[in-house]
Amino acid sequence: MAPHFQRTRIGHYVEQMARIARARIEGWRDGDVLELDNELFELSLATSAACLFGTELAQDTIKETHRQLMLALGEVEEGTADRATGGTAEVRRIIADVVARRRAERTDRAT
Numbered sequence: 056m057a058p059h060f061q062r063t064r065i066g067h068y069v070e071q072m073a074r075i076a077r078a079r080i081e082g083w084r085d086g087d088v089l090e091l092d093n094e095l096f097e098l099s100l101a102t103s104a105a106c107l108f109g110t111e112l113a114q115d116t117i118k119e120t121h122r123q124l125m126l127a128l129g130e131v132e133e134g135t136a137d138r139a140t141g142g143t144a145e146v147r148r149i150i151a152d153v154v155a156r157r158r159a160e161r162t163d164r165a166t
Contacts, residue, residue: 068106075101097121108157120149 079098083089097117104112112120126142136143 071105072102075105093121104153108153109160110153110157112153116149120146123149 076098079094079101100117100120101112104110123142123145127136127146128142130136130141130143135141138144138147
């Protein structure tokens with residue numbers, strides 16, 4: 056993780072974060088009722104994927120990841136979390152897919 060937090064990369068992250076936030080709010084319309092916790096959670100997922108993994112997630116992937124994370128957190132809270140099944144397994148699969156795609160590219164997009 057240390058390479059992601061080098062001074063030379065921070066400015067690039069700020070640009071990415073601003074672009075992602077602008078894109079998110081462009082979908083908002085006057086009079087819309089938004090669930091702020093969902094908006095911020097999904098904004099955080101999109102930003103983390105872009106800055107830490109160098110990839111953009113499709114909106115449906117963001118929503119599904121959010122849903123699965125909530126299921127996984129519930130499983131942890133209930134003591135039923137299992138790496139092989141349920142939300143916990145699905146979150147692990149989504150992350151593994153993102154990491155595999157990123158590794159296959161073999162490029163450093165953060166510079």
